[in-house]
Amino acid sequence: MDKVENRYNALVSAKELKPDADQLKAVRALARVQADLEAVPPRGSTIWRFLRKKPDPARGLYLWGGVGRGKSMLMDLFFEAVQIRRKKRVHFHEFMLDIHARLKVEREKELGDPIPPLVESLAEEARLLCFDEMVVNNMADAAIMSRLFSGLIAAGVTVVTTSNRHPDDLYKDGLNRHLFLPFIDLIKERLDIVGLDGPIDYRRDRLGSARTWLVPNGPEATASLSETFFRLTDYPPEDRAHVPSTELDVGTSRTLHVPKALKGVAVFSFKRLCAEARGSADYLAIARRFHTVIMVGIPVLGPQNRNEAARFVTLIDALYEYRVKFLASADAIPDQLYPEGDGRFEFERTVSRLLEMQSEEYLAEGHGPR
Numbered sequence: 001m002d003k004v005e006n007r008y009n010a011l012v013s014a015k016e017l018k019p020d021a022d023q024l025k026a027v028r029a030l031a032r033v034q035a036d037l038e039a040v041p042p043r044g045s046t047i048w049r050f051l052r053k054k055p056d057p058a059r060g061l062y063l064w065g066g067v068g069r070g071k072s073m074l075m076d077l078f079f080e081a082v083q084i085r086r087k088k089r090v091h092f093h094e095f096m097l098d099i100h101a102r103l104k105v106e107r108e109k110e111l112g113d114p115i116p117p118l119v120e121s122l123a124e125e126a127r128l129l130c131f132d133e134m135v136v137n138n139m140a141d142a143a144i145m146s147r148l149f150s151g152l153i154a155a156g157v158t159v160v161t162t163s164n165r166h167p168d169d170l171y172k173d174g175l176n177r178h179l180f181l182p183f184i185d186l187i188k189e190r191l192d193i194v195g196l197d198g199p200i201d202y203r204r205d206r207l208g209s210a211r212t213w214l215v216p217n218g219p220e221a222t223a224s225l226s227e228t229f230f231r232l233t234d235y236p237p238e239d240r241a242h243v244p245s246t247e248l249d250v251g252t253s254r255t256l257h258v259p260k261a262l263k264g265v266a267v268f269s270f271k272r273l274c275a276e277a278r279g280s281a282d283y284l285a286i287a288r289r290f291h292t293v294i295m296v297g298i299p300v301l302g303p304q305n306r307n308e309a310a311r312f313v314t315l316i317d318a319l320y321e322y323r324v325k326f327l328a329s330a331d332a333i334p335d336q337l338y339p340e341g342d343g344r345f346e347f348e349r350t351v352s353r354l355l356e357m358q359s360e361e362y363l364a365e366g367h368g369p370r
Contacts (some may be wrong), residue, residue, distance in 0.1 A: 001145075002035065002081045002083065003081060003097070004027060004030050004031050004034055004074075004077050004078045004081040004082075004360075005027050005028065005030075005031045007021070007077045007080075007081055008024070008027045008074070011077075013111075016234065017070075019164070020070070022027055022065075022069070022195070022196050022295065023053055023069075023070050023196065025194065025196075026063055026070075026071075026074055026194050026196050027077075027196045028073060029061055029063075030061060030074060030077075030078040030160070030253040031064075031359065033042065033058055033059070033060065033061050033078070033158065033160060034081060034082050034124060034190075035076065035365065036058030036059065036084055036158075037058045037084055037127075037158060038082070038084060039058075040057075040058065040127075044060075044235055046195050053309075056156075057153060057156045057157060057158045058158040058196060059129065059190065059191065059192060060153075060158050060159040060160070060161075060192070060195065060276075061159075061160045061161075061191055061192050061194060062161055062163065062167060062191045062192070062193045062194070063075070063161065063162045063163070063194050063196055064162070064163045064164065064166055064167070064193070064194075064195060064196065064197075065159070066366055067070045068196050069196045070196065070199060070313075071132075071162035072132055072133075072162060072198055072263060072264060073234075073263070074196075075089070075130055075132060075160070075162055075211070076263070078130070078160065079130050082128060084125045084128060084340065086127050086128070086297060087126055087128040087130070087251070088125060088126040088127075088129055088130065089130040089131075089132070089190075090130070090131060090132075091131070091132050091133060091289055092131040092132060092133055092134045092135065092145055092161065092178050092286045093133070093135075094132060094249055095129075095291060096141050097249055097251065098249075099118070099144070099148065100140065100239040102118050102121070102172060103115075103118060103144075104210055106118055107225070107317055111300070113351055113369075115144065115147050115148060115151060116151065116369060119148065119151035119155055119252055120155065121154055122151060122152060123155035123156060124154065125148055126157065127152060127157055127158060128151060128157070128160070128202070128286055129152070129157055129159050129160070130159050130160045131134060131160070131161040131162070131275075132161075132162050132364070133134040133162060133163065133164065133367070134161045134162065134170070134265075135163065135164070135165065135170070135241040135344050135368055136170050136171040136174065136180065136370075137171075137174075137369055138174075139174065139175050139176060139179075140361060142171050142174055142176070142177070142180040142183075143176070143178060143179050144180075144185040145180065145183045146180070146182040147161070149183065149237040150186055151184075153186070153190050159190075159191060159197035160267055161191075163284040164194075164366045164368055165329075165343070165368075167184050167187045167188060167193060169185060170183075170184060183233070183257075191221065195359070207238060210228045210231075210327075211326070212325070212326065212327045212357070212358045212363075213247075213327075213328055213330065213333065213334065213354070213358055214328070214329040214331070215330055215331065215332060215333055216330070216331050216332075217296065217297055217298070217299075217329050217330060217331050221296070221328060221329035222296055223261050225267075225294050225296060225327055225328075225329060228283065228293055228294070228327060229260070229262075229265060231239060232263070232265050232292060233262040233263045234263070235262060240274070243260045244260075244261060245257065245258055245259050245260060245261060246258045246261040248261075248286065248289055249285065249286070250282045251283050252281070253283050254281075256278075256282055256285065257272075258286075259272070260308035264289075264291040264292060264367075265291070265292040265293075265294065266285070266286065266289075266293050266294070267293075267295075267296075268293065268295050269295070269296055269297045270295055270296070270297040270298045270299065270308075270312070271297060273286075273315060274297065274308045274309075274312045274315065275309070278311055279314070280314050282307070283314055283315045283317075283318035283319070284318050284322075286318065286319075286324075287318040287319050287321065287322035287324050288322060291324060291325060291367035293319060293322065293324055293325070293326055293327070294324075294327045294328070295326070295327070295328045295329075296328070296329045297329065298312070298328055298329065298330035298331065298337070298342070299331050299332050299339055300337060300338075300339065301332075301338045301347070302338060302339065302340065302341045302343070302344075303341040303342050303343060305339070306342075306343060309347065311341060312336070312350070313346075313347065313349075313350045316350050316357075317350075317353075319357075320353045320356075320357060321369060322368060322369055323365045323366065323367055323368060324361070324367065325357075325363060326357050333354075334350075334351045334354040334355055335350065335351055337354075338350075338351075
C-alpha cells in the first residue's frame with residue numbers, strides 16, 4: 001500500500017530531496033494521520049452495519065513553519081498517498097471565499113442558523129480536508145471559524161493544514177480577537193501541532209542566483225524564467241510540455257485563467273494581467289494564492305499606455321503587500337520603465353518597490369500580508 005513515508009524516503013534516496021530531520025518528523029506525523037484515516041472502513045461498507053456508533057475521525061495535523069521549508073510539498077505527498085475516496089485539498093483563502101458564498105445562499109433560505117447545513121454539506125463532500133497556508137486576516141473569517149471547524153470535526157472530518165504561523169499567532173492583534181480564541185483552543189485540542197522550521201529555506205535555495213529582472217524581453221529571457229519556474233516547482237523534465245493551468249476565483253462569480261500554475265508559482269504575460277480590464281480584486285486574489293509570480297513581456301510604459309501602467313502599479317502594490325516573489329522580463333530596468341511624461345512621478349513608488357523586491361531581505365521573507 002502507498003505510504004507517505006515511503007514516497008518521501010524514495011525522493012531522498014533519489015537525491016531529489018536533501019535529508020532533513022524536521023521534514024522527517026513531519027512526514028511521520030502525516031503517516032500517522034494516513035494510517036488512522038485508512039483504518040476507518042468506507043461509509044456504506046458491510047462492516048458499518050456492525051458498528052454501534054460512528055467511528056471517531058482521525059486526529060488532524062497543523063504543520064507550521066517558515067517559508068520554503070517544504071510544508072506544501074509534504075502536503076502534496078500526503079494527499080496523493082492517502083487511499084480514501086472523499087478527500088479535498090484547497091488553498092485556505094479559496095476555501096473561506098467558498099464558505100462565505102455558501103453562507104450567503106443558506107441565509108437567503110431564511111431557515112435559521114446557516115452553519116449546521118453548511119457543515120453537513122461539507123462533511124458529505126470530504127472526510128479529509130487539506131488546507132494550504134492557513135492565515136486569518138479579517139473579522140468575517142475569524143468570527144465563524146470556531147463554530148465551522150468544531151462542526152466539521154464533530155461530523156467526522158479530519159483537518160490537515162499548513163501555515164507560516166504558530167496557532168497562537170493566528171489573527172494576532174485582530175479586531176475582536178477574543179471571538180477567535182476558541183478556534184485556537186480547538187486546534188490545540190483536536191490537531192497535533194508540528195513545527196517545520198529548519199535552517200534551510202529550500203524555496204530560496206532553489207531560486208539560487210537566478211536573476212529576478214531580465215532585460216530585454218525575448219527568447220533568452222523567457223527561457224531563463226522558464227528554467228527558474230521548473231526549478232522552483234521541481235517539475236520533471238519529461239512533463240514540461242504539459243504544465244497545468246488553473247482558474248482562480250476572484251469573487252463576484254468571476255474567475256481568472258492562470259496559464260501556468262504549480263506549487264504556488266504562477267506565470268502570466270503582461271498583456272494578460274495589465275492590458276485586459278482588471279482591478280485590485282484580481283491582483284489581491286493572485287497575491288493571496290501564489291508565493292511567486294513570473295511575468296513576461298513588460299514593455300516600456302508611459303502616457304501612451306496609461307491604463308496598462310496604472311494596472312501594473314496596482315498589481316505591484318498587491319504583490320508587495322503580500323510579500324510575493326516577483327520575477328519578470330521587461331524592455332527596461334525598473335528605473336527606466338516609465339522614462340518620461342505625465343505619470344512618471346507617481347510611478348516612482350512602484351520603481352522603489354520593484355527594486356526592494358529584488359533584494360535579498362525581501363526574497364527571504366515569508367509569503368503573507370505585511
